[in-house]
Amino acid sequence: MPFERIQLALAERQQQDLLRQTVIVEAMQGASLQIQGKWYLNFSGNDYLGMSQHPKVMSAFAQALPAGAGASPVVTGFSQHHQALCDYLCQLTGQESAMLFSSGFAANYAVCKTLMGEPESLILADKLSHASLIDGAMSAEATLKRFKHNDTVHLQKLLSSASRQGVKDILVVSEGVFSMDGDKAPLSALLNLTQSHNSWLMLDNAHSIGVLGPEQFSIAANGSRHKPQIVMATFGKAVGTGGAFVAGSKTLISFLQNFARHYVYSTAFSAAHAHATLTSLKTMDAEPQRLAQLQSNIAAFKTACKQNDIVVADSDTAIQPVIIGSPGATMHISQILQQQGFWVTGIRYPTVPKNSDRLRITLSALHNENQISAMVTCLANALHEVNGAVLQC
Structure with a gap:
């Protein structure tokens, strides 16, 4: 059968918890996005300053x-x-x-x-x-x-x-x-x-x-x-x-x-x-205040992680990875966060090296400190759950 290897390759990716799939974003508003009718706080995008929604940019x-x-x-x-x-x-x-x-x-x-x-x-x-x-x-x-x-x-x-x-x-x-x-x-x-x-x-x-x-x-x-x-x-x-x-x-x-x-x-x-x-x-x-807000949000995230004993990478930029180490656990934690209204994407091999699967958390000037604190609390609880201590957000 021609190109049978295509289905075999996809099946192997699925079995290894490495299969990628696209999601349809139906709407965006501030730091939130809508997928399948549900709104999530977006901690996975690269719109670090919120410029994609700026009225001047949209008008231009x-x-x-x-x-x-x-x-x-x-x-x-x-x-x-x-x-x-x-x-x-x-x-x-x-x-x-x-x-x-x-x-x-x-x-x-x-x-x-x-x-x-x-x-x-x-x-x-x-x-x-x-x-x-x-x-x-x-x-x-x-x-x-x-x-x-x-x-x-x-x-x-x-x-x-x-x-x-x-x-x-x-x-x-x-x-x-x-x-x-x-x-x-x-x-x-x-x-x-x-x-x-x-x-x-x-x-x-x-x-x-x-x-x-x-x-x-x-x-x-x-x-x-x-x-x-x-x-x-x-x-x-x-x-x-x-x-x-x-x-x-x-x-x-x-x-x-x-x-x-x-x-x-x-x-x-x-x-x-x-x-x-x-x-x-x-x-x-x-508008330098946008960058100032982003820097403030990065600091708030790192402080909240420290208070919740979450180990984050040595980064002072908007990209704040939390290394999990296995694709299955990474996607499980990502799903827990989604259930609580936080969109945090799991990144797995081959995008990152094996055994460094992670949650790639990104901050934006559109976030506020309360949103960041709530996400970090749920993340801490999700990490506890994966380690066997089931808590509730």
Whole structure:
């Protein structure tokens, strides 16, 4: 029977408590979402500042027409609204030029595959780099090696070895904030290492744009600012819209615009989308109280966890994972929380390494302290239940 392996693979995932399924979100209001007619407090989204529901952002979608770009950006799909967004991104990142992609996955994949197209080149990627970076690197002609997570000593050994071997083009890849652990890359150390070994640094800022300060794009040192050669970030998280950008030198961006197939052969996202994204970025800058509220909520969550003896990861960002360790227990706790009105998604292998299955709890500026406290109380009780002590929320 043709493709029988498809059903077998799904059955195996189901048996291992690893089967993924989509859910239909029927409505969103503030920090809540509606699924199958029931409202839940959302602790799983990436809308860290609540910008997807901001009136200015929603209004901006209707202000720039047409609704669709209608063509690739290298044909007729690139408008004045796209250019205005790119100009602002250059100011934000301190880079010379920028280009837009329909998704972060496409952006990361395109950069790795296109830039690292020579067999003599080398990609050194953090062990916990996003799947889009790893897949793009694996598709490139370059050799791919992975260094231990945030381990600059290991990275230095790999760079030194590559230098001794005469490798000319070396790209180091890391993330501003790691999507599953919530910790940050040691940007200053990475910049020092890449500069001293004549290599480039690419930083994926998907989960840091809008929620970290200027240090997410560059580091001040000796009276000047040192920055990665390549910056990527998405708009579908803190910015609240969708798509992504890559920023760098004019030469780099021109090279990608000419040779990156994900860019050349994809229809651009709409002018309305570009205008809404720029509106969101400017509004975020004009309303710093949103970031202040998010930081307050992160602190409230960590304090509540400490009071309830819940061990959380060493993260000071909006991503606060609670490691459970098995897929079955993870999903059981997630279901208990859902029954009590809290949407907390379980993340399992292969998204995270085996035996590190977790609840990936995310905070937003839309939450308040009472909501956070109530969720943490239910989480503590659910953890007790899984360990055999049945309590009630």
